[in-house]
Amino acid sequence: MRSVVLVLLLMAPLALAQGVSEAVDAGAPPVPAGTVALYASAATAAALATAALASFAGALLPTAAFEARGRPDPLALAGGFAIAALLNAAVLHLAVPLLTAMGQSGDVAASTKAARANAWRASRWALLGAAVGLVVLTAGAVAERDQFGSGQWPMLAGAGTLVASMGTFDVLEAVYAWQGFVAARREGNR
Amino acid sequence: MLFTALLVLAATGCESAGSPDGVTPPEFPLGVASGDATSEGALLWALYRGSASVQLMVALEDGASSQTIPVTPDAEGFVHAEVRGLEPGRWYRYEFVETLGGAETARSGPGRFRTAFGDDTLAPLRVGAVSCINQRYPLLPLRRAAERTDLDAFLLAGDTLYADGAKTIDGFRSKWHEALGREPHRLLRASTSLIATWDDHEVVDNFPNAQSEGLVDIARDRLFEFMPMRRQAQPERLWRRLRWGRTAEFFVLDTRGERNRANGEYVSQAQLDWLTTGLSTSPARFKVILNSVPISEFPGPLFGSQREDRWEGFATQRAALLRHIDDAKIPGVLWVSGDFHLALAGRVSRQGPGASAIEVLVGPAGQRPNTSPTYPGKPQVDFATGVNNFTVIDLDPATGAARLQFIAGDGRVIGDFSYAL
Numbered sequence: 001m002r003s004v005v006l007v008l009l010l011m012a013p014l015a016l017a018q019g020v021s022e023a024v025d026a027g028a029p030p031v032p033a034g035t036v037a038l039y040a041s042a043a044t045a046a047a048l049a050t051a052a053l054a055s056f057a058g059a060l061l062p063t064a065a066f067e068a069r070g071r072p073d074p075l076a077l078a079g080g081f082a083i084a085a086l087l088n089a090a091v092l093h094l095a096v097p098l099l100t101a102m103g104q105s106g107d108v109a110a111s112t113k114a115a116r117a118n119a120w121r122a123s124r125w126a127l128l129g130a131a132v133g134l135v136v137l138t139a140g141a142v143a144e145r146d147q148f149g150s151g152q153w154p155m156l157a158g159a160g161t162l163v164a165s166m167g168t169f170d171v172l173e174a175v176y177a178w179q180g181f182v183a184a185r186r187e188g189n190r
Numbered sequence: 191m192l193f194t195a196l197l198v199l200a201a202t203g204c205e206s207a208g209s210p211d212g213v214t215p216p217e218f219p220l221g222v223a224s225g226d227a228t229s230e231g232a233l234l235w236a237l238y239r240g241s242a243s244v245q246l247m248v249a250l251e252d253g254a255s256s257q258t259i260p261v262t263p264d265a266e267g268f269v270h271a272e273v274r275g276l277e278p279g280r281w282y283r284y285e286f287v288e289t290l291g292g293a294e295t296a297r298s299g300p301g302r303f304r305t306a307f308g309d310d311t312l313a314p315l316r317v318g319a320v321s322c323i324n325q326r327y328p329l330l331p332l333r334r335a336a337e338r339t340d341l342d343a344f345l346l347a348g349d350t351l352y353a354d355g356a357k358t359i360d361g362f363r364s365k366w367h368e369a370l371g372r373e374p375h376r377l378l379r380a381s382t383s384l385i386a387t388w389d390d391h392e393v394v395d396n397f398p399n400a401q402s403e404g405l406v407d408i409a410r411d412r413l414f415e416f417m418p419m420r421r422q423a424q425p426e427r428l429w430r431r432l433r434w435g436r437t438a439e440f441f442v443l444d445t446r447g448e449r450n451r452a453n454g455e456y457v458s459q460a461q462l463d464w465l466t467t468g469l470s471t472s473p474a475r476f477k478v479i480l481n482s483v484p485i486s487e488f489p490g491p492l493f494g495s496q497r498e499d500r501w502e503g504f505a506t507q508r509a510a511l512l513r514h515i516d517d518a519k520i521p522g523v524l525w526v527s528g529d530f531h532l533a534l535a536g537r538v539s540r541q542g543p544g545a546s547a548i549e550v551l552v553g554p555a556g557q558r559p560n561t562s563p564t565y566p567g568k569p570q571v572d573f574a575t576g577v578n579n580f581t582v583i584d585l586d587p588a589t590g591a592a593r594l595q596f597i598a599g600d601g602r603v604i605g606d607f608s609y610a611l
Binding site for chain 1: 488489490491492532559562563564565566567568569570571574575576577604
């Protein structure tokens, strides 16, 4: 079951990127399927690596709080989620558009700047969702600190919203960066 | 998903496993232990590997008098020697000795215990307590506890080992050997007498469940083999009471082995009746209930997923018991529990039955901390920590105060609270 999920996880960006290529790329020689696959795989790997890095960095604050008090601090957890989300978003927004450069060829001009701009137009909504999740998580953490049991549902809902939003951000960033790249590529060929 | 999993893993940390250490005589590979002390004796334990004669030497710690008792190990080498005729409230030393042709050939190494107070004695009592002792983890709190010479007895609130995965008699024995082979275990067991119950990991995680079917009787027999616990008239019965004069009476519960979900029974009706009657009639100033799984309520979803595995999941029995204690105004009740991988001191309920009752969660002595992102706190709970530790419980019958000190593996006192019971 896990391997099926993993395969689906890896194939989904490929299928999406391929679909985007076919839908948008009307004015330039088609991007080879192998290049699309390479980009999708690289973007997926970048997303996973960034998530791992961000999670590690985000865990430092709650871990330090635990070490200091011998018990977890809900607010430190919220802070850890904030750090992880910000780091994840920043690194991925910086890195993924650069990966589109692997679709460049000698006779076609393209722009990673256009890729990043197009990615941002879509992925910012996911970041907004993450921000909402973070606010709910923090509110729950404050309530929980005040009285045990009073903020756990908001904490769970907020964390769930934040994690889902960041997953969505990763997908949107990869797909729409590629779309921006392909669209710019067509423009550059006129 | 990965994002969250990594965050949680990194936040909770991971302790490295320890390795077996120390040296014991091969004839007595797991050292010695004593348990279930009464005012006139105790149950003394050893595992003997050999075919010669074995004698037990018992002496007052100040050397005033001594006795030598021949003992007979069972077919597997276990010795459970019931020693009687001792003086109440006195510290004794004991040692098992192998003799061949009248000559001494091996010694177990010494152990010590204190007999319980005489029936009418009203004196301060100090006991230690832990739970959750995973044999694969560092066991520093046990080592620190074993260094103490002032613990009149030691409470084990369950998960004394992690036998998960064992399926056969030999499999369970192997797990017990692995656990008790650790030097901190041996040191603690030799340092004072034990009062023990079991929890789920003596059988399998969250027993009783589908995984525990067919294993419970095997696991219970191994518990009696390896622990200095007095078997009752019914061999399967773990619940029992031990009185230390008029100072304290320990009610040792079995909250795992008699559950009947269909009847809403967390403990059997017989056990519940025995407990309520015992609490009402006990002449002791303190009634310490060794409980394994907490009776406290834990509001919210983060601790809610395991609600069915504790008293809260059996609301009728829980309310009846707490209401009985409240309505009868039984003084001096202290709940001692474990299981949660966190130590805690606070009130059992936020309101209603149990709102004035006190529970202490002891341990973990060798485990990762509870991974919940929030621990119980004010106003219901005064203290909670995930740091590996053991608890010292001071019971002062003159004032009715129970003092709880939580001591980390490095010897630091990380919590110190007193309650008027």
